[in-house]
Amino acid sequence: MFDVRVEPDGEISLVGRFDAAQVEKAQAVFDSIQESRVINFRQLDYISSAGLGLLLKTQKRLKDMGERLRLKHLNPHIRDVFRYAGFDAIFEILDE
């Protein structure tokens, strides 16, 4: 199960399991981002390279516009995945 929610305050919440079968579902939301946003991982259990790829693509596009994604509430496993992928150097992970 996976969902992407745009919250009233503009934060984007990822929910459930972001695997390769879910990229299309997330694509429309991420492609619509035109300014800096916070992505909330509190309800996300899992992410694979497919999800990481979409985050990367979005970050690159936003950087060209002077904007960026910042991330928060990554669980310990997802923090490890980000570290292995070197994504902790290209995304600001907000302190809890």
Added chain:
Amino acid sequence: MMKRRFKRQLQSLEAVFAYLETFLQQHRLKPQLLPVISLAVEEIFTNCVKYNPSGVGNILIQLTLKKRSLEIRITDPDAPPFDITRAPAADTAAPLSQRESGRLGLHLVRQMMDTVQYEYRDGQSIITLQKALEPNHV
């Protein structure tokens, strides 16, 4: 040992994850192992789907609990040879402008698993992953 075949499509992933979870539960392995092995299996499985979509036959996933490790064997029965252990590594230190997401999946498999082996036999690609079981995994 448990084995099951899955259709060569991304929609199979949900069933793949459920299968992995069932195995862990049946062998009373700790749930924190699930996202780790799920990630490794997903990356290999989706590569079979993406890079060999017209391969004939379903993908076989075998799970074996050994004395101190979990062995996962993923077999594509109709695949061209491609040794993933020789694939170039992803550059995870590159700056954002130079980062690409290709090869990231295999990089994560190598990070998550203790060993990754590749065999090519009779037109079949056989990838064997081993994950050592820590005391907090059982």
